[in-house]
Amino acid sequence: MSDLSSRCAVPANTTLDARLARLAMSNPDQIVVVHGSGATTRAELERYADSIAARFRRAGVGRDNTVAVCLPRGLDQIAACLAVMKVGAACLPLSPQDPTEMLRFRLADCGVVLLVVQNERDPIAAVATVAGAAILRVAPELHGEPVAPPPAAPGSARRVAWIAPAPTLGGATCGAEITHANLMLLSDWMQSGCGIRPGDRICHMAEPGTSAAMLEVWPCLAAGATLVIMDDGIAADAAEMRRWLETEAVTGMVAGEDALDALAQAPLRKRARLRLVMTDMDRARRYPVDPRFRIVATYGHEECALVSTAHVVARNQRPGGPHIGKPVFGTTIHILDEEGRQVRRGEEGEMWISGAGVGRGYRNRPHLTAERFVPDPFGKDPAGMMFRTGRRARALLGGGIGRCNRAEVF
Template sequence: MSELLPRLENLTAEQQAMLRLRLQQIKQQSARPAPFHELFAAQVRRCPDRIAVAFGDCQLSYAGLDRWSNRLARLLRDRGVGRESLVGLCVPRSVEMVVGLLAVLKAGGAYVPLDPAYPRERLAYMAEDAGLRVVLAERSTAGVLPESDALVLTVEDVWPELDRWPDTPLETGGTCDDLAYVIYTSGSTGRPKGVQITHRGIRGIARWQHENYGLDTPQRVLQGTSLSFDISVWEFTAALLSGGTLVLPPAGLKMIGSDLADLLVEQAVENINLTPAALATLPEESLPFLRCVSVGGETCPLDLVRTWSPGRSFFNGYGPSEATIAVSVARFGPELERVHIGRPIDGARLYVLDSRLQLQPVGVAGELYIGGAGLARGYLGRPELTAEGFIANPFDEEAGSRLYRTGDRARFLPDGNVEFLGRVDDQVKVRGFRIELGEVEVALVGHPLVRGAA
């Protein structure tokens, strides 16, 4: 009997055919993407005079943002930034941060967020692990950076130089398969790991947003997430690839409760993306302009949906950093009976598999695997970890097709939506941030008075 069980199929031939057909249809919907900065350039041509970025009393049009980022891109190129160069961004939330991010991409590079609020030791590890040779910072943040051989360009020193650089676009020769950014996430081995994301998956996000997010009319979108959290990319695409306005909160503002609510009213913000924990702190009745609410990063309580969905569009997104922000999104209304993570967005494919990598029947739990255009290239400088997390896709004949093992338990519902059921390991989420408990244990046992930790 033990020899027979591994050969038994979970699905009938008819069920397998139906699931494969659904996955193939999802695959065929994807379109050939363009790099983020080319998508932005197309938007500049459509609405050059519209406000792209609002930061307090400072506003910058699409044409202005394009010109300044072109100039900075040329300066970066002169300083050695080229195709797939990794450039650290250690700039607090500001117009200069947005210009810097676009400039790195236009120069052909990929940005590596270095949050100034991170411990110095963590920033030192990230900078060394990424092999950064150029870092864009402010004088106030340059002091938190570790000593290294990297060229640190401060905004205060660079900006006066930009007038002498042409504001015309650079030719990068890049493709949608080039790196766009590297974001560091918690690591189970005790070391953060850099997730390498290409431009290809961003197109799928932008296309889904345009078709489903109500962005046919430009919206004022809050950019409230640290660049070190990939939801920030969702915010950038929602605003800058649709002709909307990216609203930046002032430095030091508490992104919860009445402080955040006051900003949303003052800036007439229409579109926000928060963790459920942060959303729960807002006074719902005092936000008259808000018409689109998205949550993600952690499980969304049903009560929160019923509070915030009446009269608004309410979305629940799911996706690890290894799959370009979001792979599935659900739209909820107040009549919702069960919270789920929706269906795959454009170009993404979801598989619920058992321990033998066999498809699970509808309604049966298994581990969730992700395929499609948005998968990361892998972990920077960690080939063994990449091979462990990204495997060949046994359900796709296309050469090089892969699956990412999420570690999440899930099941398909009869209506085609996917329900999240928890983890298969010890990973936890704290306010939307992924925490590997192994990293905490390594830090604890590093103390001379601690013999062991769990």
Template sequence: MTTTNVTASEAHPTEREAAVLHELVEYQALREPNATAVVSIEGDTLTYGDLLSRARDLTTRLRAAGVGHEDRVAVTVPRSPTAIVAFLGVLGAGAAYVPIDPDFPLERQRFMVRDCRAAAVVAPRGPKPDFVDDGVPMLFVDTDSDIDSDAGDCPDADPLAELAAGPVRPDQAAYVIYTSGSTGVPKGVVVEHAAVVALVLDDERIAVRQGQSVAQYAPLAFDASTFEIWAALCRGGRVEILRGGPVAVEDLSAELAKRRPDWLFLTTGLFHVLADHAPHALEPVGTLITGGDVLSPQHVQTAAAVPGLRVLAAYGPTETTTFASLHAATSDATWDRVPIGTPLRGRTMYVLDEDLREVARGETGELFVGGAGVARGYLHRSALTAERFLPDPFAPGRAGRMYRTGDLARCREDGAFEFCGRSDRQVKIRGYRIEPGEIEAVLNARPEVAEAVVAVFGTAVGGKRLVGYAVPAGDARVTASTMRTWLRERLPAHMVPGTCLVLDRMPHDPNGKPDRNALTPPWSSRDRLGELPEYLAPHSETETLMADVWAEVLGLDRVGVDDNFYELGGDSILSVDTIQRLRLLGIECSAGAFFRHQTIAELAAVTGVGRNGAR
């Protein structure tokens, strides 16, 4: 790492154009070495000086292992100060970090390490992960952030390595984040330093001030973490790592009251639940940014009415570096749709027709995003990159590029944009972008399956749920349970349909293609779900109350006490809603207990009941 003498607001244009992430963080560390940079889940702190020292140590080890400019380094460390040290150390070596969620299935992790052609892997101390091939250098990290290399894979440090590497340029890759692929193969989005620097420095609406805190709540393999980490560290702020995993409204409320973050990002689904049940939980927050799916006007207005809270509705595909546009919400606004707002400074948004001509204001077309945040493209996918990243005919000198989002939008008379749907089958569920075709590809690859499709249906609480349908091949035995097992072996949890159904035959349209419109949602009746245990009615008053709440949240006619919440189609967001509804009835239930005890019979046996509840 080398020292830079520029900050976000002080940078001369030529210096600003040369800024890279780790040098901006280094400047803050040299300026205020004792300032807190990161706060762990447990409340332990890491100063800027310590962060820089540990990152430099990892940089030295990576260079000794042969890692250089434009290499990719897979980081499999869970959300922690150590993970941030790892990201910073990788950037200092001139490489790009590839965050890999340790909760992903083994096959998914193996694919990502191989597909990115990782020059090294940074992992928690322990046995060498099964998904790393022989010959790939391993660097292990302890929870105290000390860095050690695998002696068998990494040579001793070379003091000349840093000099030989040369400075890192803004057009070099900073990270690669994988998103769902419509062909069944995930694709890695390559984002350069310049794009992230533009995100965190250029737009005053999301300008973190020195000493302010930014909550780190998103999974590291989700691009919202880009803002959470670098918007804080590049500007002298503080990253507050919040507890993840199963969550309940009251737990999150307590965490926010304790941490009091100046900045918080929540995905649409979790935001809606919080606005429904506990909008007061947002009072300790300075600015709430929410997005990832269509926002409800009522929920946004509720949050905007919270005293002292500023609410920003955000839009942005991974390919445009986290946020492409923002809309400041007010409690007195009247919308049919919450606008996705206006572009960030240095970015452009166009609504175009099929011939890439601008449509009239107010008309619907496909949304294209140009300017500073556009990613380099898809790793090792030149044809797909050429298809989605196009020359920008509206840029000065036609020198820029624009990204074809696949989203339909229109520009309002006031210049703000509105999201109007998709031009393809891609969906957002719980903030994650999902291509149903990737899920279908896993099922259709099984020899036991003759044909499989995945459909998306809305829920009673305004979310979306996936359903997998399969027709067995010949006499093969296919069950909902085996379908879910196949999918869990290859896909992240957020891509596994909560419900799978086996059909005798697949409906087809006149062209012989699967007719998804003829597939009806299965949740109206419990009996349609299949493969559930024999229905056993609730016995106690507590079980009856639980069954009523589960049925309402899941959209079912009835729920038995031995039915598994997640096999009925439940997910993490629906569980948050369920827990809060139970608490309103006086039934106290922690998120951990709900996750461990997934049937009403099990949960009722361990659940505490408040004063207004009954056994």
């Protein structure tokens, strides 16, 4: 594994869907999604997404619209989300298991113009009609030739690709705007820092609509890896999960609390190929001890594509420590006083995040965006923004960031 803060190329002016299309052109027969006994190639995924994108265009969906995708975890969900990006719209992923009132709020809050569902009789379809969104049901279409991506338009990488769920002070969830450039930088870091590469098999087990699902799917697909989809029944049983990871030859995964517990309960057998486990350090209860795979603990916010700092977990390290790692490439952490000035190394201040990983703000929330996103006074990019985390921290010797025990700013 490379240095987690190692340099990688800054994404060019292109989009995530264009990068995936180019990968499909160069390696059309590579298996890109595995679910049970089914396997989908890159060319087939592109054809499926192109067919859905054509239906979006006929429905009048265009650039900068918001399209919600409320489908179970699987090929249909991935293809529909990719199709949203292909038409230049922003994708709002939702889970069919979310409460109806939450779905109603998010559809209205993000200004959704079209909702993709598995069945027009799904309860969310009635919610969408009330919210003023049209309904579209997915239907697999893997025939035809993939469509070559058009030339990148100026500013394409700054377009919103994904709307991540971000908690607000009142407890509600609003939409954090994640751009194509944010996702591609995350993908490049996962390649250069974590060693994700073509041939890797990445577990996809997170519920659609969660930030963990965003991290599992798009950076890994853009890195040339294969997604292996885990069913809910397997995820609910620790022993079955360990067997599945071995049988499916999974090499990398994003693990929440339950998955970490499953890995900690018993060691994987010798035939297991797992070598990388990523986890949110704020949600980990315990770290498994297995010398065959490394655990990368990350810290971040949905507003900044979820990963801003990271470190490799030391053997026998416990979660909840004061060290949250070093900034990943493309990210700068500023520790500022109440006047917005940099504090000295070792002094406590408020943590701000700047760099290419910072998103565009909150969907349809200009006042909240203005409170948390401000022009970056320290960077070289005139359009660069800085995100206010509300967390207290201090800069440590060696470039690491230490969290503080004092209460958060807000």
